[in-house]
Amino acid sequence: MSQSHAAPPVLSVVVPVLNEAPVIERCLQRLVTQDAIDEIIVVDNGSDDGSPEIVRAFAAAHPKVELVHEHHRGITPARNTGFDTAKGDFIARTDADTLVPPHWGRTIHDFLTEHPETAAVTGICTYHDSPVGFLLDFGVYLQDRRGKIGGPVGNMYGPNMALRRDAWLEVRADTQVRVDVAEDLDLALCLSKRGLRIDQVKDMHALTSARRRRTSPHHWWRFQLMGLRTIAHHGYRVLPLHRVLIVAAWTTHTLQWPIYRFWDFDRKRFALRPGAARRSAVGH
Structure with missing residues (x-):
């Protein structure tokens, strides 16, 4: 899956959104400042809280941001619309309530460029808004000390993942839009069944919200x-x-x-x- 042209690979980031007015701008601020990220596709999934207007105003000042709409509710239809719209050789995904570090885009771009055998990557997420987030932090620390972070894996974590465009095109028809399946695990299994490698990247660390807790x-x-x-x-x-x-x-x-x-x-x-x-x- 090596790149066939001399130009640097383009990295797109997809952000599904449903009623994320309080957090979406903070998420986008973290993304637009990264030179390694070439375009950001925000997929509105039917928000009625002003999220599209916030994104539209933000995009007017930041040309790399594009707002698209997917009216079929669900994380998978929103993700698919974003991935299909993205122009990048590499397509990353995060959530509106997730904060990525300044090196996130560069980490994804460089790893996929330097490892042509890898079709997709995923990282670790800890919390930025939890009163007991130190428990997860400590768990990740222990896993790291035991050498359990990094290398080939069989799953991906939705708010912190990326894959090659050609890998997406290869498995897109296999992915499910049913609401009773885990969309990120489904995508990972579709990749694995076709022999496409997924790597967990240790430096691909993001902070997400604990609100689902x-x-x-x-x-x-x-x-x-x-x-x-x-x-x-x-x-x-x-x-x-x-x-x-x-x-x-x-x-x-x-x-x-x-x-x-x-x-x-x-x-x-x-x-x-x-x-x-x-x-x-x-x-x-």
Whole structure:
């Protein structure tokens, strides 16, 4: 999958958006200042809170930003519209509530340029607005010390990922738009089934929002089951280890949920009425 032309590869970034007026401009500010990022495609998924107007005004001052619309609700249709619109040789994705570091675009660009055998990359996300974010930070630290971060992987994390355009074109028809599958895992499995390599890049670290942690344990369990359903949908056997992992993830979430119930993510303080829960960047 080496580049066939002498010009430097173009990096596009896709940002799906649904009612993200409080956070979208901060996300875009982190992206437009990076020279390695050539274009930013914001996909509005039917916002009614003024998000499109904010993006449109921002794009007027920053030509590399483009606003497009996808009226079919769901993270997968929004992602697909963004990926199809992007002109880049490399296509990255992040979420409106995610903050990427100044070197994020350069890290993606250089890794894919220097590793032609790699079709897609993903990174680590920790939290920028959690009262107990140090727990995740410590977990990542331990994994790093054990040498468990980096190298080939079988999954990608939606707010922090990228792939080659030709890899996307190869698997696009295979990807699902069903709301009962995990879209990032589905995309990763589509790539893996075609023998396309995914690498976890240690320096590809972003900060995302913990607001999905306010999701009730009942809904979080249903969310975890989406992963098992996605594995089974691709014809793979759901192993006991997979079930152990989702039970562990659900248990961790349930133990922390009482904390997040009263945490105001915008003001970063506890409150009796902290606002509504969100489960994904496009409301599903």
